[in-house]
Every structure is written in C-alpha cells, then in structure tokens.
Amino acid sequence: MTTPAIRVAxxxxxxxxxxxxxxxxxxxxxxxxFGLLGPNGAGKTTLISALAGLIRADSGKxxxxxxxxxxxxxxxxxxxxxxxxxxxxxxFFTVREVLRFQSGYFGIRGNGAWIDEILHGxxxxxxxxxxxxxLSGGMKRRVLVAQALVHRPPVIVLDEPTAGVDVExxxxxxxxxxxxxxxxxxxxxxxxxxxxxxxxxxxIAMMKAGRIVxxxxxxxxxxxxxxxxxxxxxxxxxxxxALGATAAGEWLEFSFDTPGDIExxxxxxxxxxxxxxxxxxxxxxxxxxxVEVMRRA
Amino acid sequence: xxxxxxxxPFTGFLTLLHKEVLRFWKVGFQTVAAPVLxxxxxxxxxxxxxxxxxxxxxxxxxxxxxxxxxxxxxxxQNAFANSSSSLIQSKITGNIIFLLLPPLSYRAFYAAYxxxxxxxxxxxxxxxxxxxxxxxxxxxxxxxxxxxxxxxGGALLATFGVIAGIWADKFDQLxxxxxxxxxxxxxxxxxxxxxxSLPPLWQQISHINPFFFMIDGFRYGFFxxxxxxxxxxxxxxxxxxxxxxxxxxxxxxxxxxxxx
Numbered sequence: 073m074t075t076p077a078i079r080v081a082x083x084x085x086x087x088x089x090x091x092x093x094x095x096x097x098x099x100x101x102x103x104x105x106f107g108l109l110g111p112n113g114a115g116k117t118t119l120i121s122a123l124a125g126l127i128r129a130d131s132g133k134x135x136x137x138x139x140x141x142x143x144x145x146x147x148x149x150x151x152x153x154x155x156x157x158x159x160x161x162x163x164f165f166t167v168r169e170v171l172r173f174q175s176g177y178f179g180i181r182g183n184g185a186w187i188d189e190i191l192h193g194x195x196x197x198x199x200x201x202x203x204x205x206x207l208s209g210g211m212k213r214r215v216l217v218a219q220a221l222v223h224r225p226p227v228i229v230l231d232e233p234t235a236g237v238d239v240e241x242x243x244x245x246x247x248x249x250x251x252x253x254x255x256x257x258x259x260x261x262x263x264x265x266x267x268x269x270x271x272x273x274x275x276i277a278m279m280k281a282g283r284i285v286x287x288x289x290x291x292x293x294x295x296x297x298x299x300x301x302x303x304x305x306x307x308x309x310x311x312x313x314a315l316g317a318t319a320a321g322e323w324l325e326f327s328f329d330t331p332g333d334i335e336x337x338x339x340x341x342x343x344x345x346x347x348x349x350x351x352x353x354x355x356x357x358x359x360x361x362x363v364e365v366m367r368r369a
Numbered sequence: 370x371x372x373x374x375x376x377x378p379f380t381g382f383l384t385l386l387h388k389e390v391l392r393f394w395k396v397g398f399q400t401v402a403a404p405v406l407x408x409x410x411x412x413x414x415x416x417x418x419x420x421x422x423x424x425x426x427x428x429x430x431x432x433x434x435x436x437x438x439x440x441x442x443x444x445x446q447n448a449f450a451n452s453s454s455s456l457i458q459s460k461i462t463g464n465i466i467f468l469l470l471p472p473l474s475y476r477a478f479y480a481a482y483x484x485x486x487x488x489x490x491x492x493x494x495x496x497x498x499x500x501x502x503x504x505x506x507x508x509x510x511x512x513x514x515x516x517x518x519x520x521x522g523g524a525l526l527a528t529f530g531v532i533a534g535i536w537a538d539k540f541d542q543l544x545x546x547x548x549x550x551x552x553x554x555x556x557x558x559x560x561x562x563x564x565x566s567l568p569p570l571w572q573q574i575s576h577i578n579p580f581f582f583m584i585d586g587f588r589y590g591f592f593x594x595x596x597x598x599x600x601x602x603x604x605x606x607x608x609x610x611x612x613x614x615x616x617x618x619x620x621x622x623x624x625x626x627x628x629x
Contacts, residue, residue, distance in 0.1 A: 126469055127629040146472035154470055160463035164392050170467075176384025177471035179377055219467065 075138040077102045077227045077258035078123065083132030085118055085282075092118040093129065094282035100260060100275075102137075102226070105253045107273030107290070108262045109362060114279040116262045117157060120231050124154045136227055150178060153220035157231040157262075161204040161212050167191070168200045170215060171222050178223035190218045193248050210241040217245065221252075228252060229260045234268065246272065270294075270358040278365050285369035286361075294356045301354035302326045302334055307347030315340055325354065382477035385468070389485030393451055400489060404447050405496035408439045412501055415561060429592055436507040437515075437588040438560035440497045441522060445583065448490035448523040449530040449551050452482045456534025457543050460627075469628060475621035479531065479614075486527030487520060494519055507591055514599055515590025518606065522583035525610040526551070531617050535626050554580045564596050579609045 078100040085093040093115050100106045108116050121127040123134055125141055125148075134141040139148035162170060168187065175183040191197045194214045199207060204215065213233065220228060230249065234242045250272070253259045263269055269276060269290075276293055278286040286293065303323045306312045315337075317324035326337050334353075341348055393400040416432035459465035468478065501507065509515060533546040558580035564572050575581045576597075586602030589595035595602070621627070 121629070124470055125628065126466065128624065146474075149470065149472040152470075156463075156466055158463050160466060162459075162464045162467070163462070164395055165388075169391075173384055173388045174467060174471070176387070177381050177468065177473055179380045179472070181377055181380050223471075 074102055076100060076135070077104065077137060078260065079133070079135040079138075080119070080123075081133040083119070083122060083134060084130045085115075085122060085127065086130055091282050093122070093132075096132070096282070096284060098277060098284060098287070100258060102258055103253070103256055105250075105259045105272055105274050106261065107269040107276040108260060108279065109266065109269055109276060110262075110279035111366065113281075115282040116279055117231060118282075119279075120154065120229050120260075120262070123229065124152060125149060150223060151226050153223065153225035153228045155216050155220045155228070155230045155233050157235070159209060159212050159216070159236075161207075161215065163203070163205040166201050166203055167196060167207070167215055167218075170204060171218055174219045175222045180223055183222060186224065187218075187222060190221050193251075194218055195244060210237050213237055213241070214245070217248070226256070227258045227260070231262050232264065233261075234263065234265060242268075266358040266362055276358075278362060278369075280366055280369045283369075286365045290358070293361050294358065300328055300356055302328055302337055303352040303354050304341070304346075304348050305350040306341070307349060308345060311344040311346040312341060315344055315346075323352075379477075381471065381473045382481050385473065385478065385481035386484055389451075389455060389481060390488055392455060393485070393489045400447070400451070401492050401496060404443045404493045405500055408443045408493075408497040409500050411439055412436065412504065416504065429594075430505070432505045433507050434563070434588075434592075435561065436498070436501045436505065437591045438584055439501070440494045441519070441584045441587045442555050442560045443497050444490035444494040444519055444523055445526045445555060445580070446547075446551060447493045448486040449526040449533070449547065451486035451489045452527045452530030453534040453537075453543055453546065454530075455482070455485075456531060457537055457540065460534070460538075461540075465627065475618065479528075479618055479621055482531055483524050483527045486530060487523035490523035490527070491519060509591055510593035511590045513590075515587055517603065518583055518587035518590060521603075521606045521610055522587065525579070525583070525606060525613060528610065528613045528617050532613065532620065535617075535620055538626075554578055555584075557581075558584050559596065560584055579605055582606055 076099045078098070080096050080098040083093050083096040084091070096115070096119060108119070110116050118127065122129045123136065123141060125145055128142070136148040137151045139151060141148040165173070171187045171190070172183070175187065188197070191200050194217060196211070196214055196218060199211060204212065207215065217230075217233065233245060237245070246268070249259060261269065261273060273290055275289050276287070277284050303320070303325050304312065304317075305322055306324060309319070309324055312324045313319065317326050328334055328337065338348065412432065412435060415435055456465075459468070498507070529551070533543055537543040537546065557575070558578050559575065564575045564581065567575065582597060582602035582605040585595045585597050586599050586606060589599040589602070
C-alpha cells in the first residue's frame with residue numbers, strides 16, 4: 073500500500089476555551105489535488121500550522137509521507153512546502169537572495185539552476201534581483217510560492233494563495249500549480265473561492281468548528297449533496313413563491329433531483345397561474361454544496 | 370517529479386549566519402558606523418574634560434583608560450541590538466515563518482544568531498579602536514585576553530538579545546530591555562571609571578554586575594592591570610553566558626513564543 077502524502081489521526085488543539093481542532097482524521101494520497109474548505113475559524117489554518125510544525129497539537133498524530141512531524145520533524149519538513157496565508161517578506165533582501173537563503177535553511181547548496189527554473193515558471197525572472205520591498209502584492213505572493221518550492225517538496229500546501237490577487241496572476245498561478253500536480257506533487261489548497269476548489273480539486277474536505285463535516289470527491293459532493301435547480305421568470309412571481317420557490321434576483325428557483333421532477337413542477341406552476349416566461353436549468357455548484365453542508369453541520 | 374535534494378550538514382546554520390551578517394552589513398552606516406561615531410564623541414568629550422586631572426592604575430592617562438571601556442560598551446550594546454532587533458522585526462513582520470518551516474535545529478538557530486551578533490559587535494569594536502588611535506595609541510598587552518572577553522561578552526549580550534527578541538511582542542518592550550537593563554548595567558560597570566575610585570559600598574555593588582567583569586577583564590587585555598583578577602572575570606562572564614545560553618536553548622527547544 074502506498075504511504076499517504078498526509079496522514080492526520082485524532083488531532084486536537086485547544087486555545088483557551090476554543091476547541092480549534094476537535095479530533096481530525098484525514099488521509100490525503102500521493103499526487104492528489106486536495107481542497108480544504110471551511111468558514112473563517114473552522115480550523116484550516118490551525119491544521120496546516122500543526123502540519124508545518126508552526127504550532128504543537130495537544131494530541132493526535134501527523135505524518136508527511138510517512139514521517140512524523142514531531143518525532144522526525146527534519147525529514148517531515150523537508151517533504152513539505154507551505155505557502156502561508158499572510159503576505160510576509162523580508163525587506164532587506166532581493167528575490168534571488170530570499171530564495172537562496174530558503175534553500176540553505178533546508179540544507180541545500182548550489183541550488184541556482186532549480187531557483188532559475190522556479191523564477192521562470194512563476195514569471196519572476198525579470199525581478200530576480202529586485203528588493204522584496206519594491207514588489208507589488210501579486211509579485212510578493214509569487215515569491216511566497218517560489219519559497220515553498222525551493223527544496224522540491226513532494227507535498228505542497230497553499231493556504232489561500234489567491235486572496236487579493238488579480239485575475240491574470242491567479243490564472244498563471246493555477247497553471248503553474250496544476251503543472252506541479254501533473255508532475256506528481258501532492259497539492260493541498262485552502263481557499264474561499266469555491267469555484268477555484270471545484271475546478272482544481274479532485275477531493276475536498278469541509279471543516280466547521282474544528283471538525284471535518286464533509287469529505288468526498290468533488291464529483292460526489294456535487295452530485296450527492298446538491299440538487300439541480302430549475303430557474304424560471306414568471307408573470308406572477310407570488311404564485312411561484314407560494315409553491316416553494318426561492319427568489320434569486322429576477323429569477324425564481326426550485327430544487328429538483330430527476331428530470332421527471334421538472335414536468336411536475338411546470339404542471340403545478342401552470343395550475344397556479346404563475347405565467348412562466350423563461351426557463352433555465354442551473355447545474356449544482358460547490359458554493360451551494362458548501363452552504364448546505366455548513367447549514368446541516 | 371524532481372528528485373528531492375540531499376541536504377548538507379551545517380548548511381542551515383551557515384546560511385542563517387550569512388543572512389544575519391548580510392542583514393546588518395547592508396545597513397552598515399546605521400549598524401557599524403553610527404556606534405563608532407557615538408563612541409568617539411564620548412571619547413572626545415570625556416578625555417577633553419578629564420584627561421589632565423585623572424590617571425588610573427598609577428600612570429595610565431584617563432583617555433587611554435577610557436578607550437577599552439568604550440570599545441567594550443559599544444561591542445556589548447551592538448551585540449544585544451543585533452540579535453534582539455533582528456528577531457523582533459522578523460516576529461512583527463511575520464517573516465520568522467521562513468525560519469520555522471525548514472528543518473533548522475534550535476541549536477543552529479541559536480548559534481547563527483549569536484555568532485552574527487558577535488561579528489557585528491567585533492566590527493564595531495575594531496572600528497572604535499582604529500578611530501580612537503587617531504587621538505591616542507592604546508597598548509594591547511594581552512590580545513588573547515582581550516579577544517576572549519570580547520567574544521564571550523558579545524555572546525552573552527547576543528544571548529540576552531535573543532531572549533529579549535523572543536519575549537518582547539512590541540518594540541517598546543524591547544526598548545525597555547535596552548534602556549532599563551543593558552544601558553544602566555553598562556554605564557555602571559566601570560566604562561568611565563575605575564571602581565577603585567568608588568566608596569566601598571559601591572565597589573561591593575559593582576561586583577554583582579556581570580558587565581563590570583566583562584569590561585574589567587577586557588581592560589586587563591590592554592593594560593595588564595585590572596580592578597578584579599582576570600580569572601575571576603573570566604569565570605563570572607563564562608558562567609553568566611552558560612546560564613543564559615541554557616535558558617535560551619530551553620526556550621528555543623520548547624518553541625516559546627515562536628511555535629504557538
């Protein structure tokens with residue numbers, strides 16, 4: 073059996089009265105593109121911090137590629153690259169200096185060729201000798217990604233990497249990360265942009281109040297949890313609302329499970345004299361799944 | 370997927386040392402030249418006022434007596450400033466995370482911060498010594514003793530700086546360390562006077578100040594004379610360093626205020 077890229081067993085962490093992690097169990101396979109979703113305060117960053125050794129869990133076990141993050145922290149950390157959520161940088165140094173130092177901290181010397189490759193891949197080559205202070209926010213974000221990759225970790229964790237990043241940079245960042253995943257890296261992503269998670273992640277865990285409340289493939293989450301939507305515009309919306317529709321701007325929405333449900337719904341709307349003007353079918357999206365899961369949890 | 374790298378031993382320590390040295394060297398005007406100028410101003414003012422009136426250890430002119438004290442005071446203050454300011458800046462800006470994510474051992478972390486701070490202290494010390502030579506030639510009777518106290522004293526204050534940098538959450542807390550501990554202890558340690566000139570009670574009080582032993586031992590390296598035995602000064606300085614180093618290593622091993 074292949075060793076999981078990440079294994080979390082009954083992990084707990086408490087800050088005063090707040091139970092930040094309440095017994096997390098999770099396995100992420102090698103080569104997965106995995107999404108970790110949840111509202112603010114759900115415990116995502118705490119889990120990542122425990123994984124990276126930035127905090128110490130109260131109990132439980134954490135392994136990266138089979139290496140315990142406490143007992144065998146050196147081997148575990150060499151296998152993990154973390155892109156932190158905060159836009160942090162060292163204002164004394166240039167991009168290249170920062171990357172050389174980061175390589176050195178991981179015990180790597182003569183890493184110039186790989187650093188050049190990362191700089192090229194993240195469109196940073198032209199700014200390699202620029203001081204970090206003078207870079208734009210988006211460029212600083214790219215350097216954070218580069219710093220997480222200098223030691224060629226097989227597991228990469230991106231903690232909200234596109235927060236405050238413009239569309240162009242976001243797209244180029246995802247192209248790069250997708251390529252890393254295609255090359256065999258395991259990628260764990262936390263984001264509040266659910267459409268990104270839906271497009272990128274093969275499997276998703278949703279967290280709330282320190283617990284995992286949903287864990288499945290993205291396809292299963294979309295098909296099993298959220299019903300499709302029948303969207304209509306009507307002459308008399310009140311009649312449709314009386315049948316259980318929800319308003320979404322000019323549109324009124326009904327949930328349905330099977331195509332047969334559509335005929336039934338339309339018949340009831342006709343009987344109620346709603347006067348249907350326009351019809352559209354809305355596919356399930358992760359945002360709806362997320363809202364539903366959080367409401368139920 | 371690219372093959373993982375095979376790490377070299379000591380590379381983490383050497384890299385952090387290099388980074389810390391580069392950090393102060395890039396702003397050398399502020400971190401080395403300015404303290405040298407400060408020390409020279411002290412030398413100019415005090416020597417102008419007191420040189421004709423005071424001799425120490427029999428026939429040593431006051432200006433010559435003052436030079437080792439000023440060198441050591443500058444060294445100690447800058448060693449403290451280097452480690453403490455680097456750490457608190459990294460904590461406040463958040464870039465300390467780049468040192469916490471890699472597999473750097475806490476011993477390598479400690480050694481790199483201390484050595485870089487000692488190097489800054491020595492750079493300032495050499496600067497003050499060379500600049501003071503314009504005004505007065507100071508003999509160096511026992512260079513090994515002088516170097517031993519410079520390195521041990523620098524390491525002691527650098528260690529104190531690491532403690533302060535880890536403990537403090539804000540710049541004003543760090544300034545309190547500097548203004549209410551480091552500065553008074555240095556000023557009252559015999560930088561500007563021989564404790565033989567003090568009343569007996571104050572002589573006794575001076576003997577519980579480890580800064581006195583560092584400066585007195587360093588001065589022995591220049592004149593071959595001192596208020597206390599150089600061996601006693603060496604023992605006090607070494608023991609103080611050992612105690613603070615043990616405390617700091619324990620803090621780092623636990624991740625105190627660094628790893629939540």
